[in-house]
Amino acid sequence: MPLELIKEVSGVPEVQQLSKLHKVDFRSLQPGCDYSKKYIQGKLSLISSLTYGGNGRAILKIGLQEKENSEVNTINVLIFGKLAKDCAKVFYEGDTIALARFIVLSASTSRDTKCCIFLKAFENFKSIVYVYVKSVRDFSTEPMSLVPATNYIYTPLNQLKGGTIVNVYGVVKFFKPPYLSKGTDYCSVVTIVDQTNVKLTCLFFSGNYEALPIIYKIGDIVRFHRLKIQIYKNEPQGITSSGFASLTFEGTLGAPVIPRTSSKCFNFTAEDHKMVEALRVWASTHISPSSMLVQLCDVQPMQYFDLTCQLVGKAEVDGASYLLKVWDGTRTPFPSWRVLIQDLVLEGDLTHIHRLQNLTIDILVYDNHVRVAKSLK
Template sequence: MPVIVLADGAEPGGHLTIVPIMHISTDRDHSHHSIKGRVVHKGPLVPSASHDFILKATIEEEKCGPQETSSINVVLLGMLASDFSQAVNRGDAVTASGFTVGKSPTARKDRRHPFNLLLSGERAVIRVCPRPPGDLTTPQEAPKENLLPPAAVSSTPKYTYVKLGNLTPGVVVNVYGVVVFFKQPFKSRGSDLCSSLKITDQSEQKISCSIFCPKMESHPQIFQIGDIVRLHKVKTQPYKDSLTLVTTFGFNALTFSGMVGADMEPRSSSRVFHFGEEDRRMVTELRSWLAAQDLLAPDVSVALSAAQPKMYFDLTCQLLAKAPVDSTCTLLRVWDGTQCPHALLKVTVDSNIVEGPTSFSEEHEKLIANVLVYDNHVQSAQQLKPGDFLKIFNLRATPGSVKVPGLSSSQVEEVNHLCFHLHGGTAYGRGVRVLPGNSPDVQELRRTMDAFHESNEEKRSEVNDSAMWDVWNTPPESPELRCDHHIRSVSLSELKRHEPGGVHHVRTRLRSYEPRRLHRTLKLYCSKCDCMQDVPDDERVASVLADASAEPSGPAGSPPWSLSGQVRLAAHTIEVHLSAQLTSEGRSKELIFLSGCTLQDARHLAATYHNVVPVRRSGGGDLALLDLSAPFLFRGRRSFYGCKRCSEGAAVREVTVDRGEVIDEKVIAEAFGVQLMKFVLLLKFRLQDAADDTLDDVFLWRDAEFFFGVSAEDAAANQQAQEQIQQTLETLCPPEGAGGEERPWLDLCLATYSARESDDLESARTFYQICHTSAREHQKKKFWSIFKEWQF
C-alpha cells in the first residue's frame, strides 16, 4: 500500500480509530487502529536480503501526559521502507495503520515503548503531512545540528485540473470525474491490461477513458458506479464526434467513494502521491453535485443470505480456498459471514490441487459458497490468494445443472441447489477485484464475520470445549466456607479424590492460563440474572452509536427538565441536553445527553463532564437510550453497561438528587431503570504439583481482584492496572522456553464445587475456584529471595 502525502496543513487522519501510543499492546487487536504522531527519528534505508529494504523510525505522540510513554519505534520493510525514505522527513506528522506489534529489543536502552510496530505488506499504510518549510521543531525536542535544512524538504507539488467541458484535443491534462460506466481490466492485444470507463462532472459532459497499464494494481480501483476518480497525466484525443482520454507516461489515479459523508481515504494506483486540501474540496463538491443528480444505478450488492436463483449481483466476500477445475474454469470458495437460504452445490475437486484449506468446521462449511470463474477471469483468479477480500461484480446465482463442473455422474443431482457463476466477458463491469484491507466494505465485512466467530466462541468457548461454556461463562458463587490458612496442603491427586463442597490448600505451579489475550479476561456480570458476557469492543460500540445517528426520528423536542443546544465537534453537529437542576453544583454534577454523537465525541466530552449519556431520537421525537450493547453512561475514562435481560422498560428520565448527594453510576442507572452490570475478571488455570500431577478446570473469578490487587473496573480503564495483571501472570507463568524451574511455587486455597455441563443430571463434574489467595504475596517473596541472592 502507498505512502500518502498530504498537504496544505491537512490532518493525517483516516477512517480508522486512532489509539494512543501508550495503549499499543500485543494483547489487543489493532487491525482497525492507527497511531498518530510526528517523526522524531528517521534512520537510513538499509538493504536487506530477505525484504529488499529495511528502515527504522521513531514516532512521538503530541499532548501526552508526563508519565505516559509517548514515543514508539517503527520498523518498515520492503518497498514501503523505500517510499518512506523518499517521502517522509523528520518533523512530519504521520499516521500509521496496518501494523503488527512485537516486543522492542531496545526498550531498556532507549526508554521508549516496550513494543514496536512492524509495517510491511499490502495492509500497511503511512499517511504523512509534511512540516512547514523552516519548522524544524519536533515534540519535546529542541532543534539539533543533524536536522535537515529547510532546502532539503521537498516542495509540495501543485496540480491544475481541467473541467471535462473545457477539454481540447491533443493536450495532457489532469481531471476529476464521477464514474458512470466502467469495465474491469482485461487482456489487450498487446502486453498491457486495458480498462475502460466513462466519467462526468458538473459540466455534464461524458468522457470515455482508456487505461493501458501492465499491472492490475496500476489501474483505477473502481468498485461501483458513482465512485470519483482523479486521473493524472491523461491525453485528450479525438474519437468520432467527441474526445476520449488515454494514459501517457507518468499516469496515476486515485479513486474515492462518491457517497456524501464517506471518508476521504483514496484508493491509489501509485505508491507515493500528493493529496491536499484542494483535492478534498474537489471531492466534496463532486459528492454534493452527484447527490442531487439522477446518475447512479441501484446498488446491486447483495449478501449471500439474500441471494436468490437467477439473480445477478455484486458480492463482497473473503477467499478461503481456490482450485482449477479445467483450463477454462476456476473454483473459488468464499464466504461473507452470512448463510445462503438455499442448498448450495458441492463442487468436487482433487484436494491435492486446492490452494488453501481443504476442509472446514461444520458450522463454517454451512456459510461457504462455491463460485465458478470462467474464461478471461481465470487469469485474474490465478493472482488471488486465500485470505484476500474480494468484490465480485455481476455474479449470477445459477440453479443446479448436471453440466456444472464437478458434478460427476457418480454424484446425486441436487435439484434445488444453487451455484454461483462469474461468466466470461466484461459486460456490466463483470470481474473480480481485491479490496484493500482498509476499505469500508471490508470493515463492514469484518464486523459480520466477527459476529459469526463470536457466536461460535459462545458455543465452543474460548478453550475450544463446547461442553465447558456454561460453566466458563457463569461460574457459581463461591461456597460459603472460610479458610483459616492453617489447613495442611494436599496433593492434586488427593484433591481429585475428595467429594465436592470443601476448601483445600495445594502447593502447585501454574502451567498455563486462559485466555491468553488479556482483554478477554475482562467480562461484564449481572448480579440479578447471574449472566456474564464479553465487553463489547470499540468497533461494536462505535457501530451502535453510528446506527443511532442514522436512524430516522420524529420532530425534535426537548424534555421540560433540560436545557438544549448544539455543539460542533469533528466537523458535525451534536445535539446536547443539559439537566438544568444539576448545573448549580458545578460540572461534576452535570448530566449531559448527547444525540448524534460518535464514540470519540462521547469520550471527548466525558473527559470534562463526568456524566455523559448517549441518546437517540425516538419516533415521537423524545430522547431514548441506545441499545445496551453500548455504554449507557460515560464518566471520564470509564464506561458503564446495562443488562439487556434485566433492564426492560429502561428509558431517559429525570434524575433528582438531594443537595450534596453524589451523582454516580448507581444513581443514574436506578433513575433510568437500568440494571447496572459489573466488570469482573475471569481466568482459567491449569496447575501442576511436585509429583507432576495436573489439575484443569481451575477458575479465578470471585477473588480475582484480591488475587491481582487490581479492581476489574480499573483494569477496564487504566493501562497501568492492565500492566500489573499482565506482569503478575508473566511472573507466575513465564513464556514457553523459560524452564519449569523458573515458575514460582504457589500456595493456593481452592474451593471445590459440582456443576452440570448440560441438562443431563448425570453430567455433573467437579470444578475448582481459587479463593482467599493473593499473588502479590508470592511476588514479594520472590523479590526478597532475589534480593538476598544479589546481596550475598
C-alpha cells in the first residue's frame, strides 16, 4: 500500500511497518545510492498545492524537517501520480511522516552552507509514505471540535477483546438497513473492516430508528463510539452500549467529509478528518465499490440488487405488507413471482398495468417501509 497510517497510542507509535527497514538521516542522503530498504522521517514544514505535468500526472511538493539534525535544512520531496493525490488529501502541516523506497535526485550545498536535497517518490518505484496519527490528543486545541474536549482512543480491529467498550473506525463491508425486529426495537447489521484487514460484525438494536448508523452503501466510512465487544461463536461482535454514537462518511476519494448522524452534538477534529481520508485511500484499493445496480434483464435468482424503475401500480395487500408493481423497460430472463390481487384495489392506470403485465415485477414492502411505499406516486 503506497500510503499507510501509523497510529500513536499515548505518544508511542505502532511502527511494525518500519521495523524491517533501516532509518537514515538527511545528512547521509546521496544520489545513486539504493534506498529500497531504507526510510527517512521528518516533520512536514511545507505542503504545496497539487500541480500537473505535461503528461497529466499529478505532482505534490512537500518539505521535510528532520528533528534530530536541526543544522540540516528542510529537504524537498516530489511525489508523483496517484500517490501524490492520495497524500494531498491527508497531509497537514506539522505532521510527522516517513518515506520509504525513494530516489535522491540531487544533493548540494549552497553558498550559505545550507544543504539542498531533492527526493522523488512514486508508485512505479513502490514508494511508501507513512503518516503518523495520534489516537490520543488534546482536543481542546482543535478548532473543529463541536463539543467540549474529550480524549478518544481508537482501537484497531485486530486488537479487540471481549467484554470491553471501545471506539473504532472502519469501512463498511456489508450492511443490512434498519428493520423492525420481532419486538419493539429496530435492528441493523453492519460488518466493517480496517487497515488490519480484520472484519467486525456489529448488531445494533434501538427503539429509535434514527439512532442507528446512517449507512447508504458499501464503502462508507463509519466511526463508532462506546461500542461493546462480546464474543459470539469464538469471534468478536460489536453491540450497542450506553451512550453509543455513530458517524458515517462518504467513502469516495475526494468527496466532502460531511458526517451523517442524528446526534445534535458530536466531536469531530482535524485528526478525525485525517482518519477518514486515510481509510478512503486504503479502501480505494482494498474494497470493491458498491455496484449492485442492475437491470431486470440481468438479475439472477436469489440475488440482492438495487433497481432504478418506474412505478406502474400499487395496492395494500394486508395490514403488514404493501404491493408495488414496477418495471425498468427490460424483461426478467425467467418468470417472476406474482401477488394475487383484485384489479379493484390497484392504484394506477389499469390499461397501462395490463399492457405491461409481462414486463412488470411485483415487490412486497413490509414493516416500517410500508408508510414510504404508500406515499410513492
